[in-house]
Amino acid sequence: MISELISNIAPSPTLSLNAKAKEMKNNGVDVLNFAVGEPDMDTPGNIKEAAKKALDEGHTKYTAAAGSIKLREAISKKFLNENGVNYSSSEIVAGSGAKPLLYAALLTLCNPGDEVILAAPYWVSYIELIKLCKAIPVFVEAKEENRFMLKANDIEEKISDKTKILLINTPSNPTGAVITREELERIAELSKKHDLYVLADEIYEKLVYGVSHFSVAGIDDDQKNRTITVNGASKAYSMTGLRLGYLGASTEIAKAVSNFLSNINGNPCSIVQEAFIEALEGPQDEVSKMRDEFEKRRNLFHEGLNKIDGITCTKPNGAFYLYANVSGKFSGEINTPSKFAEMLLDKTYIAVVPGEIFGTIKHVRFSYAASIETIEKCLGRLKEI
Numbered sequence: 001m002i003s004e005l006i007s008n009i010a011p012s013p014t015l016s017l018n019a020k021a022k023e024m025k026n027n028g029v030d031v032l033n034f035a036v037g038e039p040d041m042d043t044p045g046n047i048k049e050a051a052k053k054a055l056d057e058g059h060t061k062y063t064a065a066a067g068s069i070k071l072r073e074a075i076s077k078k079f080l081n082e083n084g085v086n087y088s089s090s091e092i093v094a095g096s097g098a099k100p101l102l103y104a105a106l107l108t109l110c111n112p113g114d115e116v117i118l119a120a121p122y123w124v125s126y127i128e129l130i131k132l133c134k135a136i137p138v139f140v141e142a143k144e145e146n147r148f149m150l151k152a153n154d155i156e157e158k159i160s161d162k163t164k165i166l167l168i169n170t171p172s173n174p175t176g177a178v179i180t181r182e183e184l185e186r187i188a189e190l191s192k193k194h195d196l197y198v199l200a201d202e203i204y205e206k207l208v209y210g211v212s213h214f215s216v217a218g219i220d221d222d223q224k225n226r227t228i229t230v231n232g233a234s235k236a237y238s239m240t241g242l243r244l245g246y247l248g249a250s251t252e253i254a255k256a257v258s259n260f261l262s263n264i265n266g267n268p269c270s271i272v273q274e275a276f277i278e279a280l281e282g283p284q285d286e287v288s289k290m291r292d293e294f295e296k297r298r299n300l301f302h303e304g305l306n307k308i309d310g311i312t313c314t315k316p317n318g319a320f321y322l323y324a325n326v327s328g329k330f331s332g333e334i335n336t337p338s339k340f341a342e343m344l345l346d347k348t349y350i351a352v353v354p355g356e357i358f359g360t361i362k363h364v365r366f367s368y369a370a371s372i373e374t375i376e377k378c379l380g381r382l383k384e385i
């Protein structure tokens, strides 16, 4: 009785893996969980206070579907000051997380059979969202020897008369790769040359180490009009459970996205909208602290993993993931990332995400949303296998 469309959709595998690790932990096993996709730091206090205040002040009613004007003005300022993109408030739509906005954006632009070009390794939800639009994902390998950075030349080979969107995720989940400004400019050129849209998922923009994040939409007005920039509160402000995402796009696209969301979801939570205004406009020192902590962990974990026989790992410039090549550890039955991850969980109680779900066959993803102590423990256990 389940429709063809929905029965083809896989549940989010990272969420289910995480659930398994949590269950083992609840049963008393000393699990080291590196499968998580959310910062382990608490939501900053000023943001929590703003949420409480919003409730007390009666922000409990419907707002505009795209989010209150006050929220969209705050996001508009953020885009201008931090990304150099001049989106007016009518070019902004807020929603209940980046996920539904990515879906709404894809559905707004894609007709069945249209092609969406994206990097492999890819964030797993993209594939399900593209399938839900009856569009077709077309993969471009982001090569390990290029530190998983997507290259414009490799993209161009995959462009066909069906291509509608170039989907760019920088910094990347699962590799942490940050695409350079120069390469993004080349990719933007391609979108102009072939008259394509760019869907830029910038949700990890604040977590970059030693490099800068660059927004494609900031290049010029033409690029801005053919780019949908998606971002959110989850990773930048450790607000994953509060569900607040947003996008910037041309007025025409923003209006269509908002029409769609107004029917299926309505506005994002009114309390969280107020909390996110505080996140954007209040002090940013917690964000820098979080970033600094992640950088320390990245350095320690990256160096440690490369000292383990059979494991190699490129040094990522962003997000909180290490995409380690573990094929040197394959032997006998243990010859895939999934089997390796299963063995790791069974023998060492270390939970990681196997690379097959991100489209590669030699890697596992370690999230370093875990304390230094947990990372050191993990490195110790990995020496034993």
Ligand SMILES: Cc1ncc(COP(=O)(O)O)c(C=O)c1O
Pocket (backbone or CB within 6 Å): 037, 096, 097, 098, 099, 100, 123, 169, 172, 173, 201, 203, 231, 232, 233, 234, 240, 244, 245
């Ligand atoms: C690349 C990427 N985009 C979007 C999201 C979704 O974020 P949100 O919590 O805002 O739905 C995630 C979450 O894991 C992500 O990794």
